[in-house]
Amino acid sequence: MEGAGPWRRHRRPAAAVEHALPCVGRHVTSTRVGPGAVREATQAVRDSLAGVGVDPRSSLADAVLLVLGELVANVLRHARQTTVMDIGVTAAPGRLVLSVADGDPRLPELDPARTGDGLRSVIEVAALYDGELSAEPAVNHHGKIVMVSFCRAPGGHTGQHAPT
Secondary structure (H helix, E strand, C coil): CCCCHHHCCCCCCCCHCCCCCCCEEEEEEEEEEECCCHHHHHHHHHHHHHHHCCCCEEHHHHHHHHHHCCCCHHHHEEEEECCCCEEEEEEECCCEEEEEECCCCCCCCCCCCCCCCCHHHHHHHHHHHHHHHCEECCCCCCCEEEEEECCCCCCCCCCEEEEC
C-alpha cells in the first residue's frame, strides 16, 4: 500500500463516514385540483414509492397513501381557489416525508383536540410510524405546505408486505 493515503487502507476513516451526507430521494408531481385529484395523486405517489426505496405493497406504502388521500381531500374541501397542488415524496435513510402544497395561505389547526376527524386520523397514522404532521407557509408562492413524516422502521413496522 505504499503511496496510498491513510484512507485507502481497509475501510474509510470514521470521520469520512460520520460526515457523509445521507442519500436522499425526492419526487414531486403537480396535480390539478378537481374531480379525480385523489386518484391521480394516489397513482403518482404509488408510482414514486419504489423509486425512493419503499415497497408499494408494504404497510408503510398503505399508510402513506391513506394519509395522502386525506390531505388531497382537504385541499379539495378547504383550498377551493387552488387550481394545482404539488405533492412531494422525500426519502432519506430511516425517514420518509409526504408533502402537499396548495395555494391557500391558511394553516390548518394541528392540535388533535381541535382539528377535524380527517387530520386527526392523519396524526394517528403518522404516530404509528413515529412521525408527525406539520404545516408551514410556502416560501415560493402564496400558500402553504402540509407535511407528514414517517419513520421507515417504526416499532414493528418494517415497511415490508402488509399482513394478510
